Amino acid sequence: MAVLELTNISKHFGAIQAVNDVSLSIEPGQVVGLMGDNGAGKSTLVKMIAGNFRPSHGTMHMDGKELILHKPADARQHGIEIVHQDLALCNNLTAAANVYLGRELRRGVGPFRILDYATMYRRAGQLFAELKSETRPRDLVKQMSGGQRQAVAIARTMLSQAKIVLMDEPTAAISVRQVAEVLNLIRHLRDQGISVVLISHRMPDVFTVADRVIVMRRGRKVADKTIASSSPEEVTGLITGAIEQV
């Protein structure tokens, strides 16, 4: 059964039709590349899944049950986690503090509760180990490489039992070596049965790591096929409009 299913989703802002009648489904443990030019509607689509916008039309289902999201916290509660394009990290805090930001663990009784540093360091360390990242829980984020920062942002999504992780341009602003690191992180998420939606402009990344590619143009879904049955040339054509639809 699909972990997330979108049926005839549309979103318009006044007269502008940002997303037009899109249906798609995401299977557990699948990496889906979501591609499209600027303004194609991919970020609007993602924002609806993340609970930032409500769809104008259409329905979303998660594990067969209807999904209605009023705010980002609702999405999180349903196991939808987002890695923001700017990663949303605080440079002045440690890796562990960033992983637990907004969900800090505390110990103590009643109103007398203090931060549980030991458990947060330990758990964050375990998450980094699961991701095979060299990130250290006590290091300050400001001293980290782009790949390590990605690991911190991704570890954050693994705190709760995430079912889907939406990643917004995770490889846009980092070095070539770090891109490989991030793609590995994505594979580790997938190996744990988590579905990943990878929003990206970078053709090689999608073709390296994704199982499926969805292409959007002018608010419509113009392609949805397995990576094996597609090619970078075809996807480029679909993005630019040289190929109308497949």
Next chain:
Amino acid sequence: MALTIDQPIEHKQQSLPARLFASQTFWVVIAVILACLFLSFATDAFATSKNLYNITRNITFVAIIALGMTFVIITGGIDLSVGSVLCLSSMILAVTMHAGYSIEVGILASIATALAIGAFNGILIAYLGFPPFVVTLGMLSIARSLAMVASNNTVVFQFGPDHAKLLALGGGAWVFGIANPVLYMILLALITGFVLRWTKFGRHIFAIGGNEHAATLTGVPVRQIKVAVYMISALSAGIAGIIQTGWLGAVTTNLGTGMELQVIAATVIGGANLAGGVGTAFGAIVGAALIEVIRNSLGLLGINAFWQGVFIGGAILLAVLFDRIRNFRRSD
């Protein structure tokens, strides 16, 4: 495998001495100690119990407000209204007690006033998006004006039936001959240090100063916390006002004029960063101490008091200079 997990978890950023040397607060402590040693040898008057009593007590008023200011500065904000809020809280206390109410009522009214002003500042800043500088600059003017209205611009020096209690509260020395204000300062510093290091609230304050957008995205209640920090800042000014009233035994409407700058200077010298994200309770106290020691020493060394501003200003620039040098070295 256990080894490979535990190693990074136990790994600390730097060893203890290395961290000390990298800390601005540490160097300011050294500066204070050296200055005290030098003054003890250079002058006869410095290391007397009377002078030390005066210095420690003088530190407290700036230091207590600097503790509150530390919260605001860590979030990346600023509160210019503290000097005027101190004056208004003192005046409300004085006027209430002068009218025949008990000290409890007076303190309650004074604290409530401070909290209301802090909440007003915080709501304009957090919910309406006003720049903190502008809001608190406006409040600097408003609060002092209200103090004049409350007292009709007179000096209040009779505090009704609880007059003696109020003077004992601020001017006494209940434990081991340590001035009461110093005890309050130590207590408040311990509370501040605890809140910053061990509570979720403290953690969120640092997060807001580090990256406000990230804090919002991760579900930190940014607006409520911002209102709270301006209330804490105003509350600290109110507490300092109450203590200072008891110590001085009189309130005028120019009480605390220009104090906001001393407080901000103390906070910055102590290692807080005006850009947000950095600051400690201990640093605020040490910063206030350095300013007071500089002031005291100039008097004892017979240097013209007009030079005071130059030395204090120099200390601010020097403190920030050290910070810049450290950052340059790190970025290399």
